[in-house]
Amino acid sequence: MGKVIAIANQKGGVGKTTTAVNLAASMAATKRKVLLIDLDPQGNATMGSGVDKYEVPATAYELLVDEKPLDQVVVKETSGGYHLVAANSDVTAAEVRLMDVFARELRLRNALKPWRNSYDFVFIDCPPSLNMLTVNAMAAADSVLVPMQCEYYALEGLTALMDTIRQLAAVVNADLKIEGILRTMYDPRNRLANDVSEQLKQHFADKVYRTVIPRNIRLAEAPSFGSPVMYYDKSSTGAKAYLALAGELLRRADSKSSQQPKSTLTES
Template sequence: MTKIYAIANQKGGVGKTTTCVNLAASLVATKKRVLLVDLDPQGNATMGSGVDKSELEETIYDVLTNRADIADCLVVSEEGKYHVLPANGDLTAAEVEMLSMPNKERLLGQVLQQIADSYDYILIDCPPSLNMLTLNALAACDGVIITMQCEYYALEGLSALIGTINQIHDLLNPKLRIEGILRTMYDPRNSLTNDVSAQLHEHFADRVYRTCIPRNVRLAEAPSYGQPVLVYDRQSKGALAYLALAGEIIRRNELGASSTPMNSEVAQ
């Protein structure tokens, strides 16, 4: 059964796109069929997958505004070996157009259902804000993978995000859950990192992934070459971490891990 995950956090620079691209490539390495949905007008996930956003004739913008069928807009990441529903700056206009469309919160979910059976995993790279595009992602997915740095302000942002997730769970998507919390740019030598990590474990228990994504130069360099780090440097710490994350996600699904109740009261 297809799993649809939104990679989300309203804070920018916390590794959402890096996670989306590298988790997609790592899942493919385990023989899974993967679709990456770029829902960010910046198009970074598209470019990081080796697809030139400036040369695209049709994108997710055309899908959401009923200008094209989703099957006609999919492209293959030659580097990552997964499919991409790409984005570029045109997507900025989609949010305005969607406001006047019926069922505007469910547009993405409706189009993904047309092709969902072709994939084992669909990963949605959300923009760094809680806007109509992110709302569509949360209404369409089974679970949210929250990427965050272990710092004080990240906890404040996490509290707001969980409040939004709870609201969408109640109003739009009763199957929505926190799939997992992924600690990115992780440095265990930092005492604040360890303090925040401990608080996450206290409040979210097994929803916190055991895998942490370290600060890694090769991981930071890979997007400039339009490659997942698994292609750029398979032996790097970043590549090994994302392979471990893919394995952890697959094991959770195979074990049918029960959902931890969502809690909007995060320690500050």
């Protein structure tokens, strides 16, 4: 059965969508079957996948509100080699429509259930806010991957996010876990970044990925070409970092599969 990972942070501009697109592409490059679900009405993950958000025949709106089967909504041709459920401004209306629906927080979980065996990994790019779309992602996910910058307010924001995830786990998904914390836009020359990084490792231990995503101009340029960075410039430090992250995630998954599964939300 495929693993479903929500990529979330209530703070915007932390590399959430960049991580969703490039991790999905890196996993697909390892011959895994990957689905990326764009739940952000901005549609940046859709555009970054080489798909025109203005031209797609269906989006996450049809999946969540109209309850169309996944195979009628998914885009199978992307620049990253993965399948995609696209998003555009229509998805904003989905949140409003879902408010009047019974079991509205379970729409995405129910939509994915018949298709989980078709994918090795399902990544969900969440909006940078706690709304019904994010709640749907948390209800459907096995775990949450948290991208964050090593900045002054990062630890306080991370603590608030952990509390939010814990509360959601208690209400909509008792098995929800923290998959890992990813340091993004990292500059090792910055003393504050190094200090925050050390605090993260002390507090969250092995939940912090060893892989660090650096500040990289190629990584920043790739979305404007509708391409994951590994296909825009495979020799760039950004491309190598996301491939390394995919490898680390796979090793962790292999390690956990040999252990008895846990069903509690933990930080370390």
